[in-house]
Amino acid sequence: MKIDHTPPExxxxxxxRQHRIAHSNHLYHYEEHGGTRVSARELNVDEHAVxxxxxxxxxxxxxxxVLMHGDRKVSTRELAxxxxxxxxETCTPEAAHRHTGYMxxxxxxxxxxxxxxIFIEKSILDLPLIYINGGRRGFxxxxxxxxxxxxLGPVVVExxxxx
Numbered sequence: 001m002k003i004d005h006t007p008p009e010x011x012x013x014x015x016x017r018q019h020r021i022a023h024s025n026h027l028y029h030y031e032e033h034g035g036t037r038v039s040a041r042e043l044n045v046d047e048h049a050v051x052x053x054x055x056x057x058x059x060x061x062x063x064x065x066v067l068m069h070g071d072r073k074v075s076t077r078e079l080a081x082x083x084x085x086x087x088x089e090t091c092t093p094e095a096a097h098r099h100t101g102y103m104x105x106x107x108x109x110x111x112x113x114x115x116x117x118i119f120i121e122k123s124i125l126d127l128p129l130i131y132i133n134g135g136r137r138g139f140x141x142x143x144x145x146x147x148x149x150x151x152l153g154p155v156v157v158e159x160x161x162x163x
Contacts, residue, residue: 010135011101011111019151023141026131030138036070039140047071051124051132053107055096059087063099065109067120072160079159106137109152118154
């Protein structure tokens with residue numbers, strides 16, 4: 001399948017431009033259920049530097065976003081403890097779409113439909129550059145972690161489990 005190398009215009013890219021966040025565009029062939037393993041392989045980068053945007057809900061159904069290394073899982077118990085919530089779980093793809101305006105596989109923390117608390121794994125901040133979804137399946141943007149902190153004001157947590 002031929003990939004159009006023109007970066008798409010998404011709410012995420014609009015947000016990045018409006019907030020003057022330097023970023024690079026990276027298109028790749030999206031594979032259903034391929035996740036960060038596929039995007040890392042396609043872009044020839046370490047999966048640890050590919051950051052997934054996970055939409056979760058707390059015990060009262062309030063949405064939140066977790067930014068986690070592609071090769072790690074989130075300890076929802078640890079995240080709940082560190083965020084002062086009783087329980088956190090992944091929400092359905094339909095709920096994630098409703099909260100963010102993005103399809104699962106194309107969820108970006110930038111330009112979401114609703115304002116939500118954002119949590120970022122502490123070790124992501126140690127990376128010189130990360131690759132995170134640009135608002136469409138098969139499209140990542142390269143950004144500096146400090147720009148995510150400046151633009152989104154995430155709460156730093158340590159909730160990673162080995163993938």
